[in-house]
Amino acid sequence: QVQLVESGGGLVQPGGSLRLSCAASGFTLSRYAMSWYRQAPGKERELVAAITSAGGSTNYADSVKGRFTISRDNAKNTMYLQMNNLKPEDTAVYYCKAVIRLNPYWGQGTQVTVSS
Secondary structure: OOEEEEEOOEEEOOOOOEEEEEEEEOOOHHHOOEEEEEEOOOOOOEEEEEEOOOOOOEEEOOOOOOOEEEEEEOOOOEEEEEEOOOOHHHOEEEEEEEEEOOEEEEOOOEEEEEOO
């Protein structure tokens, strides 16, 4: 059974950092493209960062380029999102997503709040 569990969210001051984790089970994370999305109150869910399976190429939303880094640890079957220089507009629920044989799977989300 495919399962994705996010963790690492919390309250942080502007300029601070957080590292989100997405622990995968029921499949081998390295074989599939993975991504992070976020959804702020009253807004649509948006793509934040993605990483391909083979080669590990990455891409980012313009709003987070240079501040966020997506990565994965194949041995731990876990994906990460390192978030630096956080801004209030980064406040949202962050979700990880896997697409396996054309089927999307989502985690339950983790709340990130950037506030002084």
